[in-house]
Amino acid sequence: MQVKDRTDLKKPTEVKVVNLLIIRDTFTEKSTIGRLFINGESFCDTLENPWVDNQRSISCIPKGNYKVRLRYPRESATRDYLHLLVQDVPNRDYILFHKGNTAKDTSGCILVGNGRKQDIVENSRLAMDLVMQEIIYLGGENINLIIKNK
Numbered sequence: 485m486q487v488k489d490r491t492d493l494k495k496p497t498e499v500k501v502v503n504l505l506i507i508r509d510t511f512t513e514k515s516t517i518g519r520l521f522i523n524g525e526s527f528c529d530t531l532e533n534p535w536v537d538n539q540r541s542i543s544c545i546p547k548g549n550y551k552v553r554l555r556y557p558r559e560s561a562t563r564d565y566l567h568l569l570v571q572d573v574p575n576r577d578y579i580l581f582h583k584g585n586t587a588k589d590t591s592g593c594i595l596v597g598n599g600r601k602q603d604i605v606e607n608s609r610l611a612m613d614l615v616m617q618e619i620i621y622l623g624g625e626n627i628n629l630i631i632k633n634k
Contacts, residue, residue: 500523500622500623500626501626501627501628502522502523502619502622502623502624502625502626502627502628503521503522503523503524503628503630504520504521504522504552504627504628504629504630505520505521505524505629505630505631505632506518506519506520506521506530506594506629506630506631506632507519507521507632507633507634508530508532508544508547508631508632508633508634509634510600511534511535511633512534512602512603513534514534514586514587514603515531515532515533515534515586515587515603516531516532516533516534516535516544517529517530517531517532517600517603517605518530518532518634520596520615522615522618522619522622523622527614527615527618528596528597528598528611528614528615529596529597529598529599529600529605529611530594530595530596530597530605531584531585531586531587531590531594531595531596531597531600531603531604531605532544532545532587532590532592532593532594532595533587533590533591533592534587538574538575538576540575540576540592541591541592542591542592543592544592544594545570545573545576545579545592545631546573546574546631547631547632547633548630548631549628549629549630550570550571550572550573550628550629550630550631551570551571551572551627551628551629552568552569552570552571552581552627552628552629553568553569553571553627554566554567554568554569554619554624554627555567555568555569555580563580563582565583565612565616566616567580567581567582567583567612567616568580568581568582568615568616568619568627570594570629576592578593579592579593579594580593580594581593581594581595581596581612581615582594582595582596582612583595583596583608583609583612584605584608585597585604585605585606585608586603586604587603595608596608596611596612596615597611598610598611598614
């Protein structure tokens with residue numbers, strides 16, 4: 485399923501809750517791949533590091549519930565585009581949703597893509613742009629994340 489382009493739609497006037505759900509379904513020694521749902525709609529693929537006991541920079545984060553906020557380029561020394569910050573991850577900080585295609589492109593963060601192969605997500609720039617566009621369309625605030633393993 486392809487992510488959707490919402491440029492032609494008007495932004496809703498009321499502030500809504502944005503519910504992100506990642507269902508991790510593919511686990512290898514190099515990566516963890518899953519599917520991102522936004523408010524119940526299947527949206528794009530995700531890629532994270534494999535599970536390595538929640539170790540900083542080399543492990544995906546624990547499954548669970550998290551708050552997320554928009555993170556602006558001015559807040560980052562390495563990301564010159566709007567992205568997401570996952571908050572209050574136990575024993576971790578600066579867990580981001582950002583662009584990238586393989587586990588080498590992440591240090592414990594969540595990458596988004598449109599298409600997947602073994603240990604790879606594809607078209608990450610497009611997917612990231614469309615994820616951010618959707619979240620802003622939905623109000624850009626009150627963002628919740630649930631991560632589950634299949």
